[in-house]
Amino acid sequence: MFTHAVMLTAGPNSPVGVDEAADLLKSLESAVPSVRSLTVARNRVAGGPPAADILVIAEFDDEDAYRAYRAHEAQIAVHSRLSPHWAETRFVDFTVAVATRSPGTSKS
Numbered sequence: 001m002f003t004h005a006v007m008l009t010a011g012p013n014s015p016v017g018v019d020e021a022a023d024l025l026k027s028l029e030s031a032v033p034s035v036r037s038l039t040v041a042r043n044r045v046a047g048g049p050p051a052a053d054i055l056v057i058a059e060f061d062d063e064d065a066y067r068a069y070r071a072h073e074a075q076i077a078v079h080s081r082l083s084p085h086w087a088e089t090r091f092v093d094f095t096v097a098v099a100t101r102s103p104g105t106s107k108s
Contacts, residue, residue, distance in 0.1 A: 001036070002060045004069075006091040007052035014085035018042060018053045021085075024078045025056055031074035034065040052090070066093070 010018055022040050029038035039057040060066040069075055083089070 001096050002063045002066050002093070003096060004056075004058045004060070004066055004091065004093050006054075006056040006058075006089065008054040008056070008082075008086050009052045009088040010054075011085050011087040016082060016085045021082050022054055024081065025054065028058075028069075028075055028078060032069050032072045034060055034068040034072070036060055036065070052088070063095070 008021070010016070010021070019042070022042055026038065026040040029035050036059045038059075039055075041055045043051070043053055043055070058066075058069070060069060
């Protein structure tokens, strides 16, 4: 499985609100066939500056499926709408190998 994780921080005068941005990002789950799962979460911690306003975790079968997502017209449209308004964007792309163990064995 290939995972694309993104942390987004809105600019101070962004015309796109965080809720609207989160909704646009979440719409990609149904719009882009290569997306296996998509989690979009807003920072909900009060009492200090957040590390980011939105966290996106998108999962794909493999890196080719991720490339198909990046090239999809819906993703391009959302990215074009939102990217000029972010003060900061940080991402990590990684592959997770699924480990299996025999029944009755411990995790140690």
